[in-house]
Amino acid sequence: MSNEQHEHEVDLVVVGLGPGGEALATGAAQAGLSVVAVDKHLVGGECPYYGCIPSKMMLRAAGTLAEARRAGTLAGDVDVTPSWAPVARRIREEATDDWDDTVAVRRLEDAGATVHHGTARLDGVRRVLVELRDGSTRAYTARRGVVVNPGTRPAAPPVPGLEGTPYWTNREALQATEVPASLVVLGGGPIGCELAQVFARFGSRVTVLQHNERLLPHDEPEASAALERVLAEEGVRVVTGAETSEVRWADGGFTVMVGEERVTGDRLLVATGRTPNLDGLGLDTVGLDPSARSVEVDERLRAAEGLWVVGDVTGHGAYTHVSMYQSAIALRDVLEQDGPSAAYSAVPHVTFTDPEVAGVGMTEQQARDAGLRVRTGSTPMESSSRGFVHGPGAAGLVKLVEDADRGVLVGATVVGPAGGEVLHALAVAVHAEVPVDRLRTMIWAYPTFSRAIESALADLGN
Ligand SMILES: Cc1cc2nc3c(=O)[nH]c(=O)nc-3n(C[C@H](O)[C@H](O)[C@H](O)COP(=O)(O)OP(=O)(O)OC[C@H]3O[C@@H](n4cnc5c(N)ncnc54)[C@H](O)[C@@H]3O)c2cc1C
Numbered sequence: 001m002s003n004e005q006h007e008h009e010v011d012l013v014v015v016g017l018g019p020g021g022e023a024l025a026t027g028a029a030q031a032g033l034s035v036v037a038v039d040k041h042l043v044g045g046e047c048p049y050y051g052c053i054p055s056k057m058m059l060r061a062a063g064t065l066a067e068a069r070r071a072g073t074l075a076g077d078v079d080v081t082p083s084w085a086p087v088a089r090r091i092r093e094e095a096t097d098d099w100d101d102t103v104a105v106r107r108l109e110d111a112g113a114t115v116h117h118g119t120a121r122l123d124g125v126r127r128v129l130v131e132l133r134d135g136s137t138r139a140y141t142a143r144r145g146v147v148v149n150p151g152t153r154p155a156a157p158p159v160p161g162l163e164g165t166p167y168w169t170n171r172e173a174l175q176a177t178e179v180p181a182s183l184v185v186l187g188g189g190p191i192g193c194e195l196a197q198v199f200a201r202f203g204s205r206v207t208v209l210q211h212n213e214r215l216l217p218h219d220e221p222e223a224s225a226a227l228e229r230v231l232a233e234e235g236v237r238v239v240t241g242a243e244t245s246e247v248r249w250a251d252g253g254f255t256v257m258v259g260e261e262r263v264t265g266d267r268l269l270v271a272t273g274r275t276p277n278l279d280g281l282g283l284d285t286v287g288l289d290p291s292a293r294s295v296e297v298d299e300r301l302r303a304a305e306g307l308w309v310v311g312d313v314t315g316h317g318a319y320t321h322v323s324m325y326q327s328a329i330a331l332r333d334v335l336e337q338d339g340p341s342a343a344y345s346a347v348p349h350v351t352f353t354d355p356e357v358a359g360v361g362m363t364e365q366q367a368r369d370a371g372l373r374v375r376t377g378s379t380p381m382e383s384s385s386r387g388f389v390h391g392p393g394a395a396g397l398v399k400l401v402e403d404a405d406r407g408v409l410v411g412a413t414v415v416g417p418a419g420g421e422v423l424h425a426l427a428v429a430v431h432a433e434v435p436v437d438r439l440r441t442m443i444w445a446y447p448t449f450s451r452a453i454e455s456a457l458a459d460l461g462n
């Protein structure tokens, strides 16, 4: 008997259980739908096991070391002897259960869903084939439809010699049980910057090779420059505009050729972007292009008849909060409930380096490219009262982007201690289109980092 004769009919199939897929499957099951939820690896996706949570645990530990090292200036002598063991232990035991999703599976089952570990692919409208780990295949027909949340995987750049070497991606880096004596980081995006700072603060000699002319190129140039200065002060070597021509792996070490220079490291972390997990998903069977970089979705996350798509592959920001936001909207649509549709004018993001680099809405360049009449205002964080009090570690800035015709902020950047927290006042302003004149009448508590926003508002248009 062919395995594909195991035909089942349910209300909803959720393929890929990243943060959005897991939340949606849970909500749909709790609402009484019969739900089959499928993930080929771990329920919860990249964020809890190889992304946000373990990387933020590393950054928390690295930040503690940095603060201890600042004691010399602020509070007397502290001897700092970094140890990676508590970091690796916290990640293994507290964050990931040793990369075991039993608890997450049980939580989803308790909500009422049927959970499969297996690889799923679309097989026409409202049809899914699931290849289970035991090799058998189940065919599902989903009366309401199918939700797809497949996420991304690390992309490897086509650098000669790289393939086949034991380089790290975020997955290996976040499972590291020791700190390499030296590390080359290929890529100066959020992953490269966060992990470069972590390993450097734990004693690794780190070189970041960034292809772009600056770190974090999606952020304001002033933010990139501020972060680059801090990393340099901490001993991280940052090479921007780096053209890597070859990677060699020999005698337990890497050599990366950048022009005529040989950059060496015990480990090589490749953090040069992501590849969407859209291949092999059967998108062609529902009339969609499987080779596209992202799946186009409407404001209710519909991609085709009986198909919703959420998360990184929609191209609206590869962040957990976007996946969760979309998931709530798609769930309402699945349940045929009304509610606000998706809008992306105030998507916040935070790179959790120290200083944190946080942004919302448009950068100045994006606003200009959109044809807006732009006014900007900015202020250095270290010249705010709180920055002055804070002393070492206060480097940063606030930058505002105003649509001068409408008198509202369309974008903002905060770089500084707790920059991601400070950003949220500005995220409210961008989201709710609070008039700049009204923001100027606010009282900002003294001496908070947020109060630097008042100075940036005063600078608008000057
Ligand atoms: C190192 C790192 C740090 C990060 N830090 C942050 C941060 O601080 N804040 C933040 O907001 N974001 C962060 N991100 C991004 C964040 O992890 C993702 O945006 C988030 O996981 C949402 O992704 P997603 O919902 O698209 O799916 P994912 O989390 O990628 O999950 C997709 C799931 O689908 C499964 N799957 C794929 N194809 C199939 C298939 N055919 N059949 C069955 N299952 C399938 C996969 O196994 C996976 O479990 C970080 C990412 C990385 C790598």
Ligand SMILES: NC(=O)c1ccc[n+]([C@@H]2O[C@H](COP(=O)([O-])OP(=O)(O)OC[C@H]3O[C@@H](n4cnc5c(N)ncnc54)[C@H](O)[C@@H]3O)[C@@H](O)[C@H]2O)c1
Binding pocket: 157, 159, 186, 187, 188, 189, 190, 191, 192, 194, 209, 210, 211, 212, 216, 217, 242, 244, 271, 272, 273, 274, 317, 318, 319, 349, 350, 351, 352
């Ligand atoms: N704190 C956060 O929210 C957070 C943290 C980590 C990751 N993420 C998400 O994960 C996504 C992936 O992160 P990422 O840093 O891998 O990707 P990214 O695409 O943002 O950055 C990759 C960088 O690598 C550079 N690059 C590309 N090819 C290169 C090469 N051959 N040599 C050297 N540099 C090269 C690019 O110039 C780019 O700036 C991010 O876009 C972000 O959405 C978020």
